[in-house]
Amino acid sequence: MKEKATKSHKARAHQTVTETFKLKTGRKTIEITTTQQRLSSHAGQATFWGFAHLKKVRELLERALPHRPTSPNALKPVEIALGMIAGIIAGADKLTRVAWLRGDPVLPEILAIKRVPSQSTLSRFLAMFSMAKSLECFRQLWRWSMERLPSRRHGYTVDFDTTGLLHEDGHQQGVHVGHTRIGLKPCLQPMLAVLAEAKLCAQLWLRPGHAHCTNNLLAFTQEFLANLPKHLRLRLIRADSGFFYDPWLSLLEERQLHYIVVADLSLPIKSLLRKTTQWHPSSVRGLEVAEVEYHSRYASCPRRLVIVRRSVDIAARGGGKQLFDCPGYKFQALVTNLPASVSALQVWFDYNGRAGIENVIKELRHGFGLSSLCCQQFFATEAALSLAVFAYNLTILFLRHLGWLDALTIRSLRFRLFQCPALISHRQRRTTLRFAVAPRQRSWWEGVWQKILNPFPNCHAVAQQP
Numbered sequence: 001m002k003e004k005a006t007k008s009h010k011a012r013a014h015q016t017v018t019e020t021f022k023l024k025t026g027r028k029t030i031e032i033t034t035t036q037q038r039l040s041s042h043a044g045q046a047t048f049w050g051f052a053h054l055k056k057v058r059e060l061l062e063r064a065l066p067h068r069p070t071s072p073n074a075l076k077p078v079e080i081a082l083g084m085i086a087g088i089i090a091g092a093d094k095l096t097r098v099a100w101l102r103g104d105p106v107l108p109e110i111l112a113i114k115r116v117p118s119q120s121t122l123s124r125f126l127a128m129f130s131m132a133k134s135l136e137c138f139r140q141l142w143r144w145s146m147e148r149l150p151s152r153r154h155g156y157t158v159d160f161d162t163t164g165l166l167h168e169d170g171h172q173q174g175v176h177v178g179h180t181r182i183g184l185k186p187c188l189q190p191m192l193a194v195l196a197e198a199k200l201c202a203q204l205w206l207r208p209g210h211a212h213c214t215n216n217l218l219a220f221t222q223e224f225l226a227n228l229p230k231h232l233r234l235r236l237i238r239a240d241s242g243f244f245y246d247p248w249l250s251l252l253e254e255r256q257l258h259y260i261v262v263a264d265l266s267l268p269i270k271s272l273l274r275k276t277t278q279w280h281p282s283s284v285r286g287l288e289v290a291e292v293e294y295h296s297r298y299a300s301c302p303r304r305l306v307i308v309r310r311s312v313d314i315a316a317r318g319g320g321k322q323l324f325d326c327p328g329y330k331f332q333a334l335v336t337n338l339p340a341s342v343s344a345l346q347v348w349f350d351y352n353g354r355a356g357i358e359n360v361i362k363e364l365r366h367g368f369g370l371s372s373l374c375c376q377q378f379f380a381t382e383a384a385l386s387l388a389v390f391a392y393n394l395t396i397l398f399l400r401h402l403g404w405l406d407a408l409t410i411r412s413l414r415f416r417l418f419q420c421p422a423l424i425s426h427r428q429r430r431t432t433l434r435f436a437v438a439p440r441q442r443s444w445w446e447g448v449w450q451k452i453l454n455p456f457p458n459c460h461a462v463a464q465q466p
Contacts, residue, residue, distance in 0.1 A: 040106035042090050043422030043433055049086075049110045050452045051398050055148070058082065058112070064140040066133045079113040080125045084384075085391045086111055089410070089418060093369030095122045095384075106424050109431060126380035134379055138386045139227050142203050145393040147229050148400075149198050155235030157196040158224075159357040160243055162189050162213050165371050173378035178209035188374070190385060191216070193224050194357045196238075200396050201360065201389045203227070206382035213242030218251060225255065236260065236338075238354040244335065246299045253337060260351045263305060263333035268296055272305070279309065282345045286311035289344040294335070306334040306344045359407075367410035368392050402451055403461025416465055417448070441466040 021032040052058075058078060065077040075083075086107050087098030099119040101107055108115050117125070129137070149156075164180035164187040178187050187209040193202045203224045207215060228234070234257055241262040252259045263269055272292055279288040287310045295302035309329040336347050364370040368391060373384040392410075399408060422435045437445050444466040451462050 038105040038424045039421060040104050040424065041419055041421050042086075042101070042104055043106045043110075043424070043435060044418040044420030045086060045089060045107065046110045046422075046433060047417050047448055047452055048089060048395070048398055050449075051401055052394060053112075054452070054455065055397070057394065060141070060144055064137045066128050066137060068128060075114060075117055075121060077125060077128075079111075080117045080121060081387060082111045082113055083107075083116045084122060084387055085394070087116070088368055088388050088391045089395070091414060093372035095119045095373075095375075098122060106422060106433065109424060110433075123375065123380075126375055126383045127377055129379045129383040131379060134382055134386070135223075137383075138204075138390075139223070141386070141390050141393075142201075143227050143229065145200060145390070145397065146195070146202055146227075146232060148397050149195070149200065149232065151231045151233070152197065152235075155233035156198070157236045157238065157353065158202065158234055159194045159196050159354050160191070160217075160221075160237065160239040161194070161357050161361065162191045162207075162242065163361050163365070164189055164209070165365075165374075167209075167374055172374050172376055172381065174206065174208045174381065175374075176209035178211065188381065190370075191220055192361075192389070193220075194360050195232075196353060196356050198396065198400075199356065199360055200393055201364075204386055204389050206378070206385060208378075214245040214248065217243065217245060217248050221248065221251060236350060238351055240354075246296075249303070249335070249337075250300050258336070258338050260334055260336045260338070260347060262351075263294075263335045265331060265333060269294065269305070269333055272307070280344075284345070287345075287348075289348065291344045303335050304337065304340075306336060306347045308332045308334070308344075308348050363409060364389060364392055402448070404464050406464065408464065 019033075023030045023032055061078045061081050065081055067077055083101075084098055087101050090101060092098040092101070096119050099117065099122065102116045102118065104116065164178060164185070166180060166182075166185050166187050167175045168186060169175075170186035174188055175186050177184050178189055180187050189207045189209055189211045190204055191207060191213075192204045194200065195202050203220070205216060205220055237252060237257055237259040239259070239261045241264045244261055244264050249259065249261065272294065279290050281288055287308065290307045290309075292305050292307065293302050294305035309331050312330060332348075334347055334351055338347060338350075342350075361370075368388045370385060370388055373381070373388055375381045375384060395410060395413065399405070399413075420435055420437065422433045425432050425434070435445070444463060447462045
């Protein structure tokens with residue numbers, strides 16, 4: 001007769017019993033185990049979504065997003081979009097990383113959704129977008145973002161720019177070899193407009209990687225101007241040399257908009273530099289300015305050209321280009337229609353403020369996954385990038401609501417607010433979040449919540465950190 005095989009004590013253990021590991025940290029040992037308590041490391045996002053619910057972001061997305069018939073158990077488009085934005089705010093830069101948050105017990109509660117969408121759900125949702133649906137949807141989101149800004153007496157400055165998003169695999173629609181900061185690489189080339197004073201993205205269009213800076217520039221500008229709220233005035237439009245395009249400059253002149261655009265230092269302008277001898281010193285050490293009227297055979301009319309030269313020894317960094325004909329200097333040429341009352345040096349000062357858009361692009365690339373979000377279909381990628389940029393706009397408006405107008409990146413927000421852990425519980429039909437906040441920080445957190453949940457704006461700002 002065979003003996004019965006005895007089971008180990010681990011097989012008889014209750015399912016809720018977990019194995020314990022021992023971690024030796026020098027002089028003491030820490031026991032490592034698990035718990036069934038509903039904990040979340042992203043509960044701090046409740047501050048952000050408290051602001052979003054106050055501003056009725058859910059209702060906005062319900063109006064803007066495309067819909068199609070689905071099964072009763074399927075997530076609504078607004079729930080999928082909210083889940084994706086929450087994932088991007090948490091630091092996800094790919095759809096798979098957004099779906100990783102499905103195990104979080106708190107995010108669905110504060111988002112008021114059934115669950116965080118899976119990768120396949122996100123892919124199907126983004127695949128619904130076409131060119132017409134994308135324009136119809138996101139022009140509402142851009143306008144809503146701009147409508148939250150106050151008017152300015154002297155108006156806003158708008159910066160136009162493009163950026164290359166590298167995709168080395170190169171198998172997605174629209175990914176082609178184009179110009180990037182590191183040379184010719186497979187990429188996408190989105191174009192965006194940013195309100196400089198608010199650091200808010202006013203519009204984004206995605207373009208193929210081999211697109212030139214001026215491709216769709218006129219349509220992009222006309223769409224932006226048509227979508228601009230009436231209470232926002234434009235003071236100035238700035239762009240780099242890629243936008244030195246006569247039809248675009250003529251469009252701005254027809255709309256009576258002031259602009260400063262870097263001129264391409266081509267041969268005709270180089271000849272002007274050789275003939276121009278009246279260099280005027282400025283208050284900036286090593287910088288001289290000159291001003292001429294430039295009329296190219298490709299231009300519809302003569303335009304004001306401000307030429308700046310800086311000593312190479314002093315201008316180790318910054319804009320400008322060295323010319324072989326004039327060694328020892330860096331040159332920069334700016335085309336503008338600002339009146340003559342604005343001095344040439346002031347034109348240069350005004351253009352230098354355009355460097356702020358580079359920080360916005362850097363934040364979008366590294367903080368909101370702009371360089372990693374990519375789908376197989378072109379307009380699905382554009383929808384994903386647009387939702388990421390809309391998440392960026394929401395954080396900018398969130399910071400303005402708190403009175404935090406200084407430079408503060410999404411990474412700092414995650415450490416200070418969004419990644420605060422909490423325990424969620426349901427008792428007597430009441431949901432409770434218990435935040436793990438140190439006693440010395442609780443007064444600061446109370447101030448944040450009072451500022452967020454107050455429906456009436458006030459002038460009392462909350463400190464940026466405890």
